[in-house]
Amino acid sequence: MTEKPVRLDICIIAAMTPSGVIGRSGTLPWRMPSDLQRFRHLTLGHSVVMGYKTFAEIIARRGAPLTERINYVVTNHHVDQVRQSGATPLRTLYGGVADTWLNAKEYYIIGGRSLYEEALSRADRMLLTIIEADVVGDVYFPTIDYSQWHLVRETEITRFDPRDEHPSRFKEYERIKR
Numbered sequence: 426m427t428e429k430p431v432r433l434d435i436c437i438i439a440a441m442t443p444s445g446v447i448g449r450s451g452t453l454p455w456r457m458p459s460d461l462q463r464f465r466h467l468t469l470g471h472s473v474v475m476g477y478k479t480f481a482e483i484i485a486r487r488g489a490p491l492t493e494r495i496n497y498v499v500t501n502h503h504v505d506q507v508r509q510s511g512a513t514p515l516r517t518l519y520g521g522v523a524d525t526w527l528n529a530k531e532y533y534i535i536g537g538r539s540l541y542e543e544a545l546s547r548a549d550r551m552l553l554t555i556i557e558a559d560v561v562g563d564v565y566f567p568t569i570d571y572s573q574w575h576l577v578r579e580t581e582i583t584r585f586d587p588r589d590e591h592p593s594r595f596k597e598y599e600r601i602k603r
C-alpha cells in the first residue's frame with residue numbers, strides 16, 4: 426500500500442519593525458514580553474524550526490531548547506552541539522523535516538533571516554508582529570511579495586504588557602492559492 430503524502434502546514438512566525446529589523450548582535454533588539462507570550466501560546470505543542478544562530482540565542486537566554494515543542498535546528502557545522510542539547514539537527518530545511526517528522530501536520534519557521542528567506546516561497550501562513558519603533562538592527566526580514574499574501578486579521582496591541590518597550594500590531598497572512 427502506498428503511504429498517503431503528509432500535508433504539512435508551514436507557518437512563518439516573526440517580529441519585525443516597519444523597516445524589517447529582526448535582530449541585533451545575535452539577539453532581539455527589544456523587550457516585548459507580550460510578544461514572547463503570544464509566540465509561546467501559538468507554537469506550544471508544535472514543531473519549531475530555526476537556524477543555528479537563533480538556536481544559540483535561545484540556549485544562551487534559557488539554557489535549553491524551547492519546552493513542550495519539537496525543536497529542529499538547521500545546521501551543517503554544529504550538529505553535535507544541537508544533538509547534545511536535546512534538539513534535532515537538520516542539514517536542510519524541508520527535506521529533513523519531511524523525512525524526520527512524518528506525523529507533523531504543522532510546523533513553525535521561527536527564524537532567522539536565512540530560514541525565513543527559504544521558507545517564504547513555500548509557507549502557507551505568516552504570523553507577523555510589527556514592533557512600532559525605529560530600532561537599529563543588523564538582521565532584516567527578507568523582502569515580502571505581498572501580492573502572494575492575503576491579510577486575514579490585524580490586531581493592534583497597545584502595550585498589552587506594561588513591560589513592553591513598544592506598541593505593536595499582530596498581522597496574520599495566508600498564501601493566496603492560485
Ligand SMILES: NC(=O)c1ccc[n+]([C@@H]2O[C@H](COP(=O)([O-])OP(=O)(O)OC[C@H]3O[C@@H](n4cnc5c(N)ncnc54)[C@H](OP(=O)(O)O)[C@@H]3O)[C@@H](O)[C@H]2O)c1
Pocket residue numbers: 438439440441446447448449450451452453475476477478479480482499500501502503516517518535536537538539540543564
Ligand atoms: N525578530 C524575530 O522574530 C527573530 C526570530 C529569530 C531570530 N531573530 C534574530 O535573528 C538573528 C539570527 O538570525 P540569522 O539570520 O543571523 O541566523 P539564523 O538563520 O538563526 O542561523 C544561521 C545559521 O543557521 C544555519 N543555517 C541556516 N540556513 C541553513 C540552511 N539552509 N542550510 C544549512 N544550514 C543553515 C547555519 O549554521 P551552521 O554554520 O551551524 O551550519 C547558519 O550560519 C538574531 O539576532 C536573532 O535574535 C529574530
